[in-house]
Amino acid sequence: MTVQPNETHDVSLRSWVASANQTGTDFPLQNLPYGVFRRQGSNQAFRIGVAIGDQVLDLAAAHAAHAFAGYTELQGGHFTNAVNASNLNALMGLGAPVWSALRLALSRVLREGASQQGALQACLLAQGAAEFALPAQIGDYTDFYTSVHHATAVGKLFRPDNPLLPNYKWVPIGYHGRASSIGVSGQQFRRPVGQTKPPTSDTPVFGPAKRMDYEMEIGIFVGPGNALGDVINMDKAESHIFGLCLLNDWSARDVQAWEYQPLGPFLAKNFASTISPWVVTLEALAPYRHAWTRDAEDPQPMAYLDTPDLRESGAFDIQLEVLLQTEKMRSDGAPAERLSLSNFRHSYWTIAQLVTHHTVNGCNLNPGDLLGSGTQSGPLAEEAGSLLELTEGGKKALTFSNGEQRIFMEDGDAIIMRGWAQKEGCARIGFGEVVGTLLPART
């Protein structure tokens, strides 16, 4: 099930929210991503919002103002409860026909000339005056490993003789991550403390991690789930995906190297992960579907991971940018500097393949579960989605315009990730950004 571009994608559409019509906005009328917000400093419950230009539309208030009257999918107690919730889980669970009707309704009432403008003006809050919470209560978080370029580069560092393991091109490798420590953009967290083993010793030492890193990922929010024992087949997989966000999977490389065998990363990752406040729907991204390719020598996907439209349009063309801002840059008023620019279309596995693979054994997904794509590194060195790769395992320092250098992160460093889809003849679909800051270790 793939949503085709429709009326809501028309690049000529303009909104009565003037900022949504500005060149370069992440949130034009054609995007309409969902988040969870409240007025900054308020102690009220969080509410569901839709980004439009530099504003947030309060979804429950819009519903109360009859913005969605006349859509049969948007009536009844389930829908009303879902839009009045303090997270997106229930809306995620309602499924694609509801999401699609809601998008159409929002597109129409926010258009220039809409009769609802007067009523809805009061349902807007400037994004700058809002604070955001996690979009959903994340029941389970799974992280995949879908960039073959990342897997190869990291594999070279950990296993020089055997960089890419024999299963990689057959199995969408994934593992379970920690849900409790996922935070929303703005998250600040202490440098983790733990065991690491110096290369020159047989005995580990205990202290703050020294090789602190980020990972640039796409997060995938699950919509309707499946019952335990049921499989979500490829042709239905995307109807179980509510949308995508940006995800920074912070990693302590020295902790990881010592702990990860044989059961995978644990304390190296579970101290924090940060996601963007906005979840961009697959329907908004429909114009940016992209061909999914395999190298000629690569195996074709096994039948359960294949589908007729996989090669034509299984991937998404989404630019992914990572920037770093040191404490000194901040205090000097200097902007963050770019570390890398890559694209999600390089992913070796598609989001539909991740959902199908995850459930092929009967594992049950629930609305609001989060899947991570794994670090998105492209084929070129400057497209690497982590410091581990950019610094060639910590051997090559990066130098910034103020002369500061980095191998791994230093205390006070902020990492800013941005994502957007853009091309001629289509509206720009942005993800906003996800920012996270490393604080000194607890003493």
Next chain:
Amino acid sequence: MTVQPNETHDVSLRSWVASANQTGTDFPLQNLPYGVFRRQGSNQAFRIGVAIGDQVLDLAAAHAAHAFAGYTELQGGHFTNAVNASNLNALMGLGAPVWSALRLALSRVLREGASQQGALQACLLAQGAAEFALPAQIGDYTDFYTSVHHATAVGKLFRPDNPLLPNYKWVPIGYHGRASSIGVSGQQFRRPVGQTKPPTSDTPVFGPAKRMDYEMEIGIFVGPGNALGDVINMDKAESHIFGLCLLNDWSARDVQAWEYQPLGPFLAKNFASTISPWVVTLEALAPYRHAWTRDAEDPQPMAYLDTPDLRESGAFDIQLEVLLQTEKMRSDGAPAERLSLSNFRHSYWTIAQLVTHHTVNGCNLNPGDLLGSGTQSGPLAEEAGSLLELTEGGKKALTFSNGEQRIFMEDGDAIIMRGWAQKEGCARIGFGEVVGTLLPART
């Protein structure tokens, strides 16, 4: 913080619930484990219950009958809400002083001669007339790997030259598991389907897993959690543990062998895990604390994993039994047959060490989180907690008294796990059992 034996542990205590005084019961007055139940076939909400003999005491009903009057820790809205909940999360979050007061109150009102007998008789339901739900809503599930005997035996099969990895004796190895597919005793699940690679081929095949196995584990339910960034130190770790249960971590060994590198087990484990309905409190187990030892040549634990009473009483003496009942045994009315008998005291890491290690990097735990101990295999071959070990990697069939043989599980097989602590001069503290049945793969 270690609870000392007190009035509630007195072996001479008898209950007015006659079945609680019978020799061999898992649930004498000295145990008082918690679960979540309702009348079988009812469609009412689940309620918190306490096992006593062959009965369940309805905790909210007992509270309404003023069973806990006179205990300052057991008053107020938080306590009332916690006992009236449909899972144990809130009670788990209230902390050790409340748990301890509640245990004392329950011990007194259920004793022979208690004035509350008349009022509480109406709060009992026969366990045989009850159905059970998961004791808690499990936010995050972490599985450890605390049996050095299991790690060595499995390591020999997967890595003959390198059975026990260099980090094992330093790091309590753990990884995140799937919370959504954890079920309560009685769970039936389909044989998972997935990719496996025959040893004779470079190419994987797709189909039902052939090497289906169980893992005998202890589950550890977290009580009060910690804020992100805070550490739970060893001296406080046990006050963050509500209690223990039995856990069967089902495993598809052939899926595991193909998928597990480099990020650990995923589809090989996340199709189902099954726990016992009853959670036994650490206070009930106080008489069964056991010395924790290391071999002379082993490294001592790093300072953050050490504590003055670790060696004297860090471990628990809990017998762990695994039985198998084939479909034929069931239809012939033949009993299940024992596969192994081991003991939790062999664990290389203590439950306090697991909590401290999990949080040393600032990872936050929440009430109702579940930690698995990992497969509990003892030093002897017949103490192995999985078929993989008992059959030496699938090379040696097990023969049952009706002539049936098993290498791995066959469709229709039920695995029954039991746990209990017992010694002269103390009441038997039982865990009841956890049963799970393998159904044929989906076709």
